Amino acid sequence: MDEQQGAGIEHRHLRSALEFAILMAAEGQKRKPALPFPKDLKPLFNKARLPNSALGRLRRCIEGDPVFRTRLSAGALPELVDEIGQLWLAGDEGWELQASVLASVADAAVEDVGLKTQLKRAEKRREAAEQAAVRAHAELVLRDEVVQMQSSEIDELRAELVKSEEIVFEIRTELLDVRMDVRHARDREAAAEAKWVTANDQLTAARRQPALQQPALQQPVLLEPVLDNSAEVAAAASAARALAEQLEALLLAPTATEGETSQARDNQPINRTPVTLPGGVIGSSSEAAEHLARSDAQMLVDGYNVAKLGWPNRLLERQRAALLDALENLARRFGTDVTVVFDGASIVGAYADRRRLIRVVYSPEGVIADDVIRNEVKRLPKNRAVVVVTNDAEIVRDVRADGANVVPSNALLAIL
CATH class of the missing domain: 3.40.50.20 (Rossmann fold)
Incomplete structure (x- = not known):
């Protein structure tokens, strides 16, 4: 009846009394004569702490040996056995009700301690989160400053790029004008050379004709302007050719050094090769x-x-x-x-x-x-x-x- 009534008390509430029983049994066997105790307790003598799985089995062994339980109750000091354990060992009438009340109080205390521990942990997590938020905000402010600085640099680079594009555009326009001047200079050179050849041919033909056959050229002085004109035409052709060569050199001169330019020209193929299209692809598609x-x-x-x-x-x-x-x-x-x-x-x-x-x-x-x-x-x-x-x-x-x-x-x- 006592065991049935005490079944509502969980084994964990009796840990102090059960550990006391192991201690008394181990000390009792050293005496002469030895103190009798349940044999199932002996394997637990060397355990530093009773495992939870052994509590129920140990409790049943002690409850099954009233004599040993009574001896334990007589020696149970408050320093060694808590109040619930003393009530269980004594086994007085109504002990289980008193033990249940004490167990509820103990559980409430443990739960309260657990809640306080959880609150402390939550508080620490909150403080850590606030510190992380402050660091993140500081990093964000710093990043915004960096982004703003980089944006300013990008705006400056874009402005410089626009100016560079304008300069390049002006240079390209000037180069196109120079190229057209080169073409016109070459045309003038060709025209001057043709005029000079024609005048020279006329002069040669006139010299080869007999004096009687050239009534229009009776005075040699008439041929002198032709000679002077030919010289001027030749000089103009030479000047046009020199101008064309200078302008062409200006147009073809890249930003690299002269040696690099010559080497690059030497490495260029004579003819440009078109890009090869994949098989089956029509060039107009x-x-x-x-x-x-x-x-x-x-x-x-x-x-x-x-x-x-x-x-x-x-x-x-x-x-x-x-x-x-x-x-x-x-x-x-x-x-x-x-x-x-x-x-x-x-x-x-x-x-x-x-x-x-x-x-x-x-x-x-x-x-x-x-x-x-x-x-x-x-x-x-x-x-x-x-x-x-x-x-x-x-x-x-x-x-x-x-x-x-x-x-x-x-x-x-x-x-x-």
Whole structure:
């Protein structure tokens, strides 16, 4: 009956009494005569701490030996056995009710201690979180300052880039003007040489004729101006030739040193080699246009030829803007090196059309965009692949002779 009533007390509440029982049994066997104790206690003598799994078995052994339990109760001191253990060992009537009350109080105390521990841990976590938040805020402020500083630097670099692009544009325009001057100088040189040859031939023929057969040349003084004129023509031809050579050298001189320039020219192939298309790809198709746009070739676009075909119902200025937007997107997608050429640098909005990812060129006064494209193809190194986008048959013929690939305007529009 006592065991059934005490079954409501959990084994863990009797730990002090059970450990006391092991201690008394171990000391009792050293006496003579030895103190009797349940034999199941002996394997637990050397345990530093009773395992939870052995509490129930040990409790049943002691409750099954009333004599040993009574001896334990007689020697149970408050310093060794808590109040619940003393009540259990004594086994007086109503002990289980008192033990239950004490067990509830003990559990509440343990729970209270657990809550306090959890609160302390939560407080520490909160403090750590606040410190982390402060550090994160400080890092964010520092990062914002760095970003602002970098943004300022980027703005300065962009401003410098815009200035550089303006300078490059002006230089390229001047180079185009010089190139046209070279062409005109060569034309004047050829005309002067032809005039000089004609005058020299006339003079030679006149000298070979007998005096009776040249009544118009009775006075030799009439031939002297021809000789003087020939000398002037020859001098003019020589000066024109020297000017042409100087201008040509200026146009072809890169930023590298003279030795590097000579070496680069020596390493250039004589003829430009067009980019090879994949098997089965037609040169006038959109597939060919995309393949060439993805290559490292320089792409030259006949601006109005493409713009008027792509956006025929818009005003000229809007056609240009639409084409430039589409070509910038192309350069962004494929990394294409694009130069678009329009007629007339004096048109309204020419300088406003400059873009960051593509080069925009307007032909100088008196020069058409077709000639600018032809000159650009000739100017580029022979080892650099060139792609020209146009539907102009004359440009197609000329640039193909220089080894350039040609893409029809509609093929380019298909991939924009």
